Amino acid sequence: MLPQPERQTLATHWGTYRVRTEAGRPVALDPFEADPDPSPIASAMLEARTAPARILRPAVRRSFLERGHAAGGQGRGGEPFVEIGWDEALALVAGELDRVRSHHGNGAIYGGSYGWASAGRFHHAQSQVHRFLNTIGGYTRSVQNYSFAAADTILPHVIGDRRGLASGHTPWRLLAGHAELIVMFGGASPKNAQVSSGGLSRHALREGILACRDNGAELVSISPIRDDTALEAGAQWWAPRPQSDVALMLGLCHTLLSEGLHDRDFLGRCTTGFDKVEAYLTGAADGTPKTADWAGALCEIPAEEIRALARRMAAKRTFIMMSWSLQRADHGEQPYWMAITLAAMLGQIGLPGGGFGFGYGSVNGVGNAAQEITWPSLPQGENAVADFIPVARIADMLLDPGGAYDFNGERRNYPDIKLIYWAGGNPFHHHQDLNRLVQAWQRPQTIIVHEPWWTATARHADIVLPVTTQLERNDIVCANRDLMLAASHKAVEPAGEARDDYAIFSGLAARLGVEEAFTEGRDEESWLRQLYGLARQRIAAANLDIPDFDSFWRQGVTLLPEPEMVKPLLADFRNDPQAHRLATPSGLIELFSERIAGFGYADCLGHAAWLPSQEWLGAPAAERFPLHLISNQPVTKLHSQYDHGSHARDSKVAGREPVRMNPRDAANRGLKDGDIVRIFNDRGACLAGLRLSDALRTGVVQLSTGAWFDPLEPGRPGTLDKHGNPNVLTPDRGTSRLGQGPSAHSCLVEIEAYRGRLPEITSHAPPAIVPTSVEKPE
Incomplete structure (x- = not known):
């Protein structure tokens, strides 16, 4: 016990x-x-925990309960549900899984999940659903994530791995006191740093940035939104047109080159392909010199300011930060490759206070000096199905089974998915172009969802199984970027008939004859003790010690010391490029990649390049939709989690998500603060509450993600979203044929006053629950 x-x-x-x-x-x-x-x-x-949207009993879409998968998916999202008992629900789910794998193979099952459902190592929904599906023969999976898919793909080509993206960063303590100039593309947002996947004990971004400032670093925040960096940091604000960052960096690089300020020794020792970059910068390759004047015209930043910044970067110990947000756009691979190119020309990669890093401020803990310990997690087992898709291509997969697509040098085909099993995460939050997703979501035969609340994903399911919240179960949290292990204690009994994911999958495994393989004979407590024991062994291997399990469980939190020795990113490589070769074909930083050039992608060349977006303020589309929409992370919730809580609701305007706009743009449209407005483009429209702010440059509006999808006519693509979900507006297209990441930030819109009767917000209430007397199929 x-x-x-x-x-x-x-x-x-x-x-x-x-x-x-x-x-x-x-x-x-x-x-x-x-x-x-x-x-x-x-x-x-x-x-x-007990809000109206809480799911209290298993529920089945009415027509699916009456006719099974023959009902089709046309009613999903708008149809009533029927509550049933757990035995009937588990039998129904097990029967559908058995039918699909028997008739279509396990590759016809898509195992959807996302890692933010729980911070725990055991009750981690993604691990639970994947372990279960692997136990019954496997499933089609996804790779990458919505946060940094394009970066995840490009970095191994350029520096051999993903260090400096989600881990391995130059720590704050080697920036404060060493960096003299920190240039932050996309800022370093304190609201984003409220959260960290896997938990946290200390929110450290603010003190990290302020420590750099207090130790004499000059800060420059390059973003269309001023408060993307904490205002008390006193950063100089540059506000270029969104998605012109690559052009700006090219102008900086051209100045370094033309004025002889680049580090030829570092470029010669540690990189390959600079000759191709040089030809591109000078215009020898394409006839267009990438001068500061050329860049300034695209960015709407004075050319002389660009040249002055390049000179300051060369004269000082300079660190280049870039947020994850910049690569969630058309050609999102380019700003990351370009940042590395700029840092290489400065020649300070691997030095304290110099070089580059991605994601500082995108989540908490990036830049922490962490122990090199691989924390244990629930084993997922082996997947017998080799097929996968890039995570953001789910609608493409459902709408075009068998269709061909390119990804990272491969020509692949989308599988034909008959059943989706989703546990943890909300694709009707993460995904773009929700009207297209609604259409795609009608294609599978069966959709099964685990959820605590009636989110849009639950409403668009056939079978909904209610699961516990973190307050209602025991778990262990091992913070990935924080020096902490925490016992997450069960504080209250589950609401209604909610069960843990583990209990649900154990019941299904028993019905499918694989209970022992799934559970290994362990209950919750046994798994917690097992995982903690593994953590303790790995910590001991690092010459550290933590309490025994019972002492840990009583105390609640155990903190580890910071490592004594820390290094800048790529320090060993800088010091000896031959002894510490990178995992690139050349062993060097590849400013030009023969491998990528060989793919022949017009939307991702062999070197970093200016490739204008389909939707930005310099595009022809801006004549019809002259506002650039930034759909960034919200301040009052984690993604869409707890949108129905009072903390998030208090920030809304007449129940709608707030949209921020520059006062000049509002005046041009006859709008005032507090108005309810309609935001629209060719993909869709939503309502939002207007908030005026001079923290945005003109031509830019900000509507954060997270408002629960609330269409005026549920289940029908193309109807007005009443609540302010920006993903009815954002495009569902890959960043490039290389990365196939999401392009949410390449989005143009127009805004007008909403004059009609305000429709009621219904997304925070349950759908219709009705009885049925129709006989169910055999």
């Missing part, structure tokens, strides 16, 4: 909290005492 904790702890993606109770019931979550900048997101967790 698990020992009684000294005080219940809750560890989440947005912080660690002590549970305050009254009469044995949780009433508040107090931030962990060592956190200097706690997030308020947790305030929604207690109320949301």
Whole structure:
């Protein structure tokens, strides 16, 4: 039996909290005492547990219950549900899985999930669903993630691996006191750094940035949004047109080259392909010199300012930061490749305070000095199905089974998916062009979803199984970027008939004859002790020690010391490029890649290049839709989690998500603060509440993601979203044939006042639950 904790702890993606109770019931979550900048997101967790949107019993779409998969998918999203018992629900799910794998093969099952469902190592929905599907013969999977798919693909071609993207960064303590100039493309947003996948104990971005400032670093934030960097950092704000960053960097590089400020020694020792880059910069390759004047015209930044910044970057120890957001756009591979090219020309890669890094401020913990420990997680087993898709190509897969597509040098074909099993995550939040996704979602025969709440994904399912929240189960959190292990204690019994994912999959495994393979004879406590034991072994191998499990469970939080020795990114390679060869074909930083050039992709050449987006303020499409939409991460929630909580609802305008706009753009349209507006383009339209702010450059509007999809006519593509979900507007196209990542930020819109009667917000209430008397199919 698990020992009684000294005080219940809750560890989440947005912080660690002590549970305050009254009469044995949780009433508040107090931030962990060592956190200097706690997030308020947790305030929604207690109320949301029993909110109207909570799913309390298994439910089945009415026509599916009556006719099975023969019902088709046309009613998904708009049809009532029927509640049933757990035995009937598990039998129904097991029967569908058995039917599809018997008639179509396991490759016809798509195992959808996303890693933000839980911070725990055991109740991690993605691991649970993949372990289960592997146990029954495998499934079609996805690769990459929505956060940095294009970067995930390009970096191994350029530097051999993904260091400096999600891990392996130059730590803050080698930036503060060493960096004299930090140039932040996309800023370093404190709202994004509220969260970290896998949990956290300390919110560290603010103190990291301020430590750099206090140690004399000059900060430059390059973003169309001023408060993408904490205002107290005092950064100089440059506001170029969105998606002109590559042009700006090319102008900087041309100045370095033309004024002899580039480091030819570093380029010769540590890179390959600079001759091709030089020909591109000078215009010898294409007839267009990439001068500061050329760049300034595209960016709307004065050329002399670009030249002056290039000179300052060459004269100082300079660090180039770039947010993950820049690569979620057309040709999203290019800004990352270009940033590395710029850093290589400066020649400071591998030095304290110099070089480059991606994602500082995109999530908390990037830049922490972390121990090199691989934390254990629930084993997923082996997938007998080799097929996969890039994560953001799900609608393409469903709409074009068998269709051919390019990805990272391969010519592949989309599988024919008959059943989707989704546990953890909300594709009707993450994915772009939701009207297209609604259409695609009608194609599979069966959709099964695990969810605590009636999100759009649950509403568009055939079978919905209610699962517990983090408050309702025990788990262990090993913070990936933080030096913490935390016991996440069960604080309250599950609402309604909710069950853990593990209990659901164990029940299904028993019905399908693979219970022992799935559970290995372990219950929740046995798995927690097993995972903690593995963590303890790995920590001991690093000459560190942590308490035994029972002591850890009682105390709630165990912190590890920072490593004594830390290095800048690529320091060993810089010092000896031959002894520490990179995993690129040349062993060097590839400013020109023969491999990528050999793919023959017109949308991703052999070197970083200016490839204008289909939708940006310099495109012909801007004549019809003259506003560039930035659909960034929200401040009041994690993605769409807890949108129905009071913390998120308090930020809304008449129940709609707020959209920010420059006052001059509003005045040109006769709009005022607090108006309800219609945002539209050829893909769709949504309502939002207008907030005016001079923190945005003109021509740019900001509508953060996370409002639960709430179409006026559920189940029908193309109807007005009442709530302010920007993904009814964003394009569903790959970044390039190389990366196939999401291009959400390449989005042009127009805004007008909404004059009609305001429709009611219904996404935070359950769908219609009805009885049925129709006999169910055999």
